[in-house]
Amino acid sequence: xxxxxxxxxxxxxxxxxxxxxxxxxxxxxxxxxxxxxxxxxxxxxxxxxxxxxxxxxxxxxxxxxxxxxxxxxxxxxxxxxxxxxxxxxxxxxxxxxxxxxxxxxxxxxxxxxxxxxxxxxxxxxxxxxxxxxxxxxxxxxxxxxxxxxxxxxxxxxxxxxxxxxxxxxxxxxxxxxxxxxxxxxxxxxxxxxxxxxxxxxxxxxxxxxxxxxxxxxxxxxxxxxxxxxxxxxxxxxxxxxxxxxxxxxxxxxxxxxxxxxxxxxxxxxxxxxxxxxxxxxxxxxxxxxxxxxxxxxxxxxxxxxxxx
Amino acid sequence: xxxxxxxxxxxxxxxxxxxxxxxxxxxxxxxxxxxxxxxxxxxxxxxxxxxxxxxxxxxxxxxxxxxxxxxxxxxxxxxxxxxxxxxxxxxxxxxxxxxxxxxxxxxxxxxxxxxxxxxxxxxxxxxxxxxxxxxxxxxxxxxxxxxxxxxxxxxxxxxxxxxxxxxxxxxxxxxxxxxxxxxxxxxxxxxxxxxxxxxxxxxxxxxxxxxxxxxxxxxxxxxxxxxxxxxxxxxxxxxxxxxxxxxxxxxxxxxxxxxxxxxxxxxxxxxxxxxxxxxxxxxxxxxxxxxxxxxxxxxxxxxx
Numbered sequence: 001x002x003x004x005x006x007x008x009x010x011x012x013x014x015x016x017x018x019x020x021x022x023x024x025x026x027x028x029x030x031x032x033x034x035x036x037x038x039x040x041x042x043x044x045x046x047x048x049x050x051x052x053x054x055x056x057x058x059x060x061x062x063x064x065x066x067x068x069x070x071x072x073x074x075x076x077x078x079x080x081x082x083x084x085x086x087x088x089x090x091x092x093x094x095x096x097x098x099x100x101x102x103x104x105x106x107x108x109x110x111x112x113x114x115x116x117x118x119x120x121x122x123x124x125x126x127x128x129x130x131x132x133x134x135x136x137x138x139x140x141x142x143x144x145x146x147x148x149x150x151x152x153x154x155x156x157x158x159x160x161x162x163x164x165x166x167x168x169x170x171x172x173x174x175x176x177x178x179x180x181x182x183x184x185x186x187x188x189x190x191x192x193x194x195x196x197x198x199x200x201x202x203x204x205x206x207x208x209x210x211x212x213x214x215x216x217x218x219x220x221x222x223x224x225x226x227x228x229x230x231x232x233x234x235x236x237x238x239x240x241x242x243x244x245x246x247x248x249x250x251x252x253x254x255x256x257x258x259x260x261x262x263x264x265x266x267x268x269x270x271x272x273x274x275x276x277x278x279x280x281x282x283x284x285x286x287x288x289x290x291x292x293x294x295x296x297x298x299x300x301x302x303x304x305x306x307x308x
Numbered sequence: 309x310x311x312x313x314x315x316x317x318x319x320x321x322x323x324x325x326x327x328x329x330x331x332x333x334x335x336x337x338x339x340x341x342x343x344x345x346x347x348x349x350x351x352x353x354x355x356x357x358x359x360x361x362x363x364x365x366x367x368x369x370x371x372x373x374x375x376x377x378x379x380x381x382x383x384x385x386x387x388x389x390x391x392x393x394x395x396x397x398x399x400x401x402x403x404x405x406x407x408x409x410x411x412x413x414x415x416x417x418x419x420x421x422x423x424x425x426x427x428x429x430x431x432x433x434x435x436x437x438x439x440x441x442x443x444x445x446x447x448x449x450x451x452x453x454x455x456x457x458x459x460x461x462x463x464x465x466x467x468x469x470x471x472x473x474x475x476x477x478x479x480x481x482x483x484x485x486x487x488x489x490x491x492x493x494x495x496x497x498x499x500x501x502x503x504x505x506x507x508x509x510x511x512x513x514x515x516x517x518x519x520x521x522x523x524x525x526x527x528x529x530x531x532x533x534x535x536x537x538x539x540x541x542x543x544x545x546x547x548x549x550x551x552x553x554x555x556x557x558x559x560x561x562x563x564x565x566x567x568x569x570x571x572x573x574x575x576x577x578x579x580x581x582x583x584x585x586x587x588x589x590x591x592x593x594x595x596x597x598x599x600x601x602x603x604x605x606x607x608x609x610x611x612x
């Protein structure tokens with residue numbers, strides 16, 4: 001499989017699922033070309049609604065559609081969807097509306113557009129709500145399974161997707177399950193937990209660490225909420241050290257979720273890698289390097305963390 | 309000709325609003341009393357619904373976007389048979405499905421969580437669109453507060469509604485009613501942020517607008533008829549109302565936006581709602597056991 005953006009895989013999955021399930025509808029806010037719902041909207045124009053640049057209204061309309069039995073995918077950039085947090089809190093979450101919220105263009109990896117278009121706080125916000133799973137697939141295969149899962153999931157759910165292409169990381173026989181993580185590479189010295197756009201780089205970092213004699217276990221944490229507590233404890237119980245790697249604010253994301261769980265259940269040395277401060281314009285690779293999310297940066301942080 | 313049955317129900321609901329708010333010790337009497345004639349007309353003169361089947365797919369929907377007025381909604385729901393009237397006094401109490409603002413998951417018959425203002429219209433658009441897509445004949449009624457339409461999301465929805473679903477699925481199954489009682493929490497609306505010219509604004513956004521007296525049951529029914537007959541676009545009804553309607557000391561007073569009456573005030577309010585002059589009150593209570601029970605209950609609260 002060639003590298004593919006999770007937003008592109010989402011658009012393909014939606015088209016395919018839409019053919020089998022006429023409950024599926026889309027609601028966009030003038031970014032359908034970017035969220036890649038256009039394949040769906042061209043094929044099913046009567047089930048695709050573009051409400052203009054009005055994300056709060058998009059979310060509310062999605063909630064209303066869900067309450068009549070539709071399965072609406074409401075889609076925009078992650079920062080614009082979750083930026084309308086109060087509408088999500090009330091009309092989607094508290095109402096328990098079966099809305100599939102899709103936030104694309106997550107993280108600094110979107111690059112040149114700069115901070116205003118980067119979803120960097122979305123996981124933290126959604127995670128604070130009691131009933132919305134947060135799922136971030138790491139490649140095309142996983143994305144397609146996650147989208148199919150979202151249709152069947154009873155209740156609201158948040159999918160976090162990338163603008164940039166993602167190299168395949170999951171094995172061909174992989175099957176997504178809510179609340180289940182996947183060990184991509186076993187190791188006994190340190191547990192590296194990554195999600196979405198950082199998974200591939202974390203695997204590359206593990207190869208470099210291997211050359212230094214550090215056996216890193218790499219976990220793909222597609223489910224940030226609920227997290228796979230069983231796998232987490234099993235892995236870190238063995239390695240005794242954990243590093244989280246995410247393209248999201250260092251506060252409240254995957255690292256925050258892991259820290260909360262371990263702090264209560266199994267306190268241990270922990271390092272969170274992610275975005276500190278605001279994002280900025282630049283090329284995707286350069287930004288990952290700046291924030292230490294490239295293979296070299298991740299490997300270097302891990303060595304430092306392990307004092308090796 | 310005013311429907312005497314509806315007038316009686318609205319009066320009884322006003323009594324229950326005062327009763328439940330007094331038991332709760334908090335809540336919003338002003339906006340509940342201004343909206344109750346609209347809700348009474350909807351629930352007893354208009355809605356196709358079945359309180360025994362609150363999830364009936366083809367039911368008409370009411371979204372009370374001004375969720376703080378939910379005591380009024382609870383009274384018409386109880387009277388319709390969604391739950392026993394005796395439960396009204398559990399309003400705002402721990403464990404009660406009668407939350408301080410509407411909770412869809414707690415109480416069957418509530419269509420959407422509201423109370424964080426400005427959101428109900430968008431949800432109503434989605435409901436109306438979903439029903440249209442399914443070929444359902446059900447209608448959607450959304451009630452907005454006047455202060456509420458200062459929220460920006462309302463205007464996102466206002467701009468979208470006449471366009472959404474066109475041409476095959478126009479939202480002419482949607483009727484939006486503005487409870488225009490001219491008062492918001494802090495003060496008179498015109499002193500905080502004047503909405504005028506409110507009719508022209510909605511018309512400019514593409515809505516046919518009907519202006520009525522929101523306490524005149526005939527005018528309300530007629531407006532709802534007109535809305536139902538209108539094809540191709542949703543209808544906006546501006547209902548001019550009086551905040552605290554029916555209770556002299558609450559009417560047109562911003563102080564009564566969000567303050568529960570004390571038991572003695574509640575008893576006076578109930579007497580006024582029932583239109584009984586003070587000298588005849590004892591005699592009235594002697595002949596009306598139901599009211600007597602409510603008054604005794606409130607007097608007992610006072611004693612506590």
